[in-house]
Amino acid sequence: MGQRFVGFRSAEYRVAAATVAIGALAAGLLSSCSSTDQVPSIGYAVDSPLTTYNANTTQGAASAAPVAFPRVLTGMSYTGPEGNAIADTDYGTANVVPGDALTIQYRLNPAGVYSDGVPTSCEDLVLAWAARSGRFTKNDDAGKSVPMFDAANTAGYADIERVQCQAGSKDATVVFRPGRGFAEWRSLFGATDLMPAHVAAKVANVSDIVSVIAANDKDAVGRIADFWNNGWKLTPGQIDPSLLPSSGPYRIESYSNDDGLILVANDKWWGNKPATPRIVLWPKNTNIKDKVASGAVEVADLGANSIDGLDFSGFTHANAPSRNSEQLTLGTTGVFASPDARKALALCTPRQALFDKLGHPDYIKTSGLGSGPLNSRLVQADTLIYPAESGEGAKYPGGDVPGAVAALAAAGIQTPTVKIGYLAPDDRRAQTVKAIADACKPAGINVEDAGSPQFDPAALRAGQVEAVLGGTAAAPGSAGATDNTDARFALRAGSGTNYGNYNNPRYDAIVDQLSVDASPATQLSASGEAETLLWAEMPTIPLFNEPRTTAFADGMEAGIPNPSKSGAGWNMDKWVLKR
Incomplete structure (x- = not known):
């Protein structure tokens, strides 16, 4: 991930971060006197259901996808602990091009490649824009015009006039409509926004996703939309990993009710390798109280007092x-x-x-x-x-x-x-x-x-x-x-x-x-x-x-609360737990 350090605006989170840092320092001092080992797998509990890989759909926005996948599906930015968009230069760079209309030149990292070996490309940006622009519509059974893509919202993407992209290229030029320069443009095409366009194209039987979107080929775009809406849903015990390639430090290995969602290190990731090779995410539908008690959870980000009798003995935790x-x-x-x-x-x-x-x-x-x-x-x-x-x-x-x-x-x-x-x-x-x-x-x-x-x-x-x-x-x-x-x-x-x-x-x-x-x-x-x-x-x-409760097991390093939509897992690839 690119630039990492962000100061906390909230006093409580500054205290929490300082407490975690002190704990990490103490752990380091202890390690000089006694033997400590790094834990190879960290359990992470959240309070949303995990139903889809696509955080951009209506269902996805109400799921755990925004907190589960920022380090699986990376993008031009990520949401930091203050809740603001921070550039992620591991994925690419974005620069404003002078002109009357807001124009952004995006350049993806030449080394960027999905875990299935397919390079990241500007086609991923084109799909994100098409899905969330609101401009692709169809008639429902009553003859009413409705969006093809079930997007949670069209904020910013609806203001884009066009995305200039040659299929397979690492460069894209995004041109906003005159007078509609989206003020928060740095948050667009961010972590979890960019879904693998090559997967959608393959399943929809589309050879060139850029050309069919440019031509407004309703049949082809409709097939892409059907997959974008429904094809990335996650059902425990029934996932197809070939549909879930990663562009981040972690990739999905498996998902089941008994074992949770298992993320493992993505060997195709071009940035710094994740500090802990395995993260297990426990979503809302699991018994989080039992998971904490049994030692299956080392990080928790939950609504404060949402689980009666939750015991965080052995954790550094705070409400804020x-x-x-x-x-x-x-x-x-x-x-x-x-x-x-x-x-x-x-x-x-x-x-x-x-x-x-x-x-x-x-x-x-x-x-x-x-x-x-x-x-x-x-x-x-x-x-x-x-x-x-x-x-x-x-x-x-x-x-x-x-x-x-x-x-x-x-x-x-x-x-x-x-x-x-x-x-x-x-x-x-x-x-x-x-x-x-x-x-x-x-x-x-x-x-x-x-x-x-x-x-x-x-x-x-x-x-x-x-x-x-x-x-x-x-x-x-x-x-x-x-x-x-x-x-x-x-x-x-x-x-x-x-x-x-x-x-x-x-x-x-x-x-x-x-x-x-x-x-x-x-x-x-x-x-x-x-x-x-x-x-x-x-x-x-x-x-x-x-109020949210953020808890890190004693011995955790680099655990930093994030009181926003990204949650504590915003930097999970930096987590190290020593015991």
Whole structure:
């Protein structure tokens, strides 16, 4: 991986990193006095289900793929511990070309090659752009035009006019549409964004993926899209390694319920070899409590207090606020078709009490992340403009039964039932739902716990629940970044992660403006307008910055928390455990 060191903005994570560093130093001192051996395999537990290799689909964004594969599917950047995109020069370089429209010249590392021996090429960038541009559509059974690719969102990629690429080349020129220079362009084509185009082309029976996309060959692109959407799904005991080549330090060896997802060193990797040759990932559907107790887990990145009775004896661990926004995502049809009905739930939801009880375990902050109920959906709590954006949210501390009753009356609804779904088991979220149910019952709102081990946030779109309790973009586990792109696009019409089908053209226009204009004045005024609009229409109810627990087994070196969507595994190829 390219540039590695990143300073922590969060005091808690600076403390955690320092503690890990001190532990590593102590281990080094001990090694001079006694014999220690490096452990050849490290277990890594996360709190999302692992269902696909492709983190870019709607399902993938709600899976463990973003935390499992940053060092398997590398790219032009990776998400560092502060939540920002950092250039990964092992994969390639990116430089702005002078001109009226934003133009980026990408040059992939000449030594880059997938684990199956096929060189990385600009075709991988072309596939990523095509899949997430939103421009390739088809008619559904009702004759409505819908995207061919089931992308989680089109942020940035929809602003690209073209990707100039000759098949097999290591060079690509990406030209953005006039006036649509995506401000966060450095995050594009990053780790887990670039899927192996040669695999998609082979399965789709396409000889030249660049030409069929350039020609908008609907039949060929449709076959590519079908594979991109479904062909990289992961079922324990049934994976085909030939479909899963790696462009990073690790590759997938196997996946089973009993043994977890096994990553092994990729002997075709052209950068520094991974320090530990084997990583075993344990996703949400395994019994993480038992895995920790049995010694199968040496690294854990979990929602704080999500697993009751978890014993981290023998670990260096800490709770700290993350860039993940714990929130309720609400439907906009049925019971919640009226904004007043959604406001009713927001008025009685005990946001302040939930923060006090569940939102800051073992730490107290007076400002920034984790310092109070989250009062903005689009602005991080540790930024200068957050205080100006949080005024509307302060009007909803919770427990306002008369206000909720009045809002229900305005909506013309009596005694509604609200099913809140989340990925179970999760003790903290179960407590959250119970607290909301108790607080809202006097207002006549019946809240039901619809948590399930099989829960998918798509259940909201299907009308099976009225609300999802999750993180940024309804993710069940690690999520969030400094640029807020995922949060903004999760409420934009047409986005795959807009599970509640919220639709407001003015909000969409603001998101589009914020995407290309990073000036402080625009960020302040446009974000403020958007927040006012969102508090008025209430498509989500923000609660708090999700507290996360990061744990490293004693003797771990290079374990550094990452309170963003990449999780603690962002640098797993550097991990060394000595005992």
